[in-house]
Amino acid sequence: QVQLVESGGGVVQPGRSLRLSCAASGFTLSRYGMHWVRQAPGKGLEWVAVISYEGTNKYYADSVKGRFTVSRDTSKNTLSLEVNSLRTVDTAVFYCVRGLRYSSGWYFDSWGQGTLVTVSS
Amino acid sequence: QSVLTQPPSVSAAPGQKVTISCSGSSSNIGNNYVAWYQQLPGTAPKLLIYENDKRSSEIPDRFSGSKSGTSATLGITGLQTGDEADYYCGTWDNSLIAVFGGGTKLTVL
Numbered sequence: 001q002v003q004l005v006e007s008g009g010g011v012v013q014p015g016r017s018l019r020l021s022c023a024a025s026g027f028t029l030s031r032y033g034m035h036w037v038r039q040a041p042g043k044g045l046e047w048v049a050v051i052s053y054e055g056t057n058k059y060y061a062d063s064v065k066g067r068f069t070v071s072r073d074t075s076k077n078t079l080s081l082e083v084n085s086l087r088t089v090d091t092a093v094f095y096c097v098r099g100l101r102y103s104s105g106w107y108f109d110s111w112g113q114g115t116l117v118t119v120s121s
Numbered sequence: 122q123s124v125l126t127q128p129p130s131v132s133a134a135p136g137q138k139v140t141i142s143c144s145g146s147s148s149n150i151g152n153n154y155v156a157w158y159q160q161l162p163g164t165a166p167k168l169l170i171y172e173n174d175k176r177s178s179e180i181p182d183r184f185s186g187s188k189s190g191t192s193a194t195l196g197i198t199g200l201q202t203g204d205e206a207d208y209y210c211g212t213w214d215n216s217l218i219a220v221f222g223g224g225t226k227l228t229v230l
Contacts, residue, residue, distance in 0.1 A: 035219070037166075044123060045158075045166065045209055047219035059217050095165055102172060105213020107156035109177065111165040 002026040002110045004096045009115030016086055020115055022079040022096030030055065030074045033099035033106050036081050038092035039114075046092070049081065050099065050106070064090075086119045093117075124149060125210055127222035133200055134230050141195040141225045143210030149220050153213045155193040157186055160207045160224075169208075170195065200229050 008020040036048040049060045049070040058070055069082040079096055093114040099106030126144040133139040143155065157170040168177040170186035173193065185196045193210055210222040
């Protein structure tokens, strides 16, 4: 069955970087738009980024544009998120999410268990 | 502050019905499908409803969705204690980003 397993979270100082990974199984990642969605402690969901199934189109939330980079490795069926210049407000659980495309957008049918990123000095 | 507006909380007794509203604008709900997600305590969100009113696999017909104009509604009938969770509406925005509501905490009294 479809499974998404994130890793790479941890405690990091402001201004530093992390690389989050998501291992996909049960489906071929390159056939879907793959997203990152985050959730700050006790807060709601915030969409972060998407990489299209072709791998050529990438879109980001304004709050992370220029600091975060989404990528994938089709040979390993994995999704990554490079998070740079981290700020305390970036503290959140980051979810790897599979998107199903409709005419003008996506909905999210499978979610990983999440990986916690804590930005603190 | 979320792009889509949901009530922070709703409550009802077991067996009763509850509705959760989600309000947006012409740039998001007005021109795109709406999905609903359930997040049980300590777990990842799960897809309940997609394309406004279609239930995801294995979701019971106690859950329903609808959309009118720039608003959407999630309905839950025959409430059970296991339905206690946070519920989020979500859609796509014409500015090429996904947007969510702030979430509604359902309490089954």
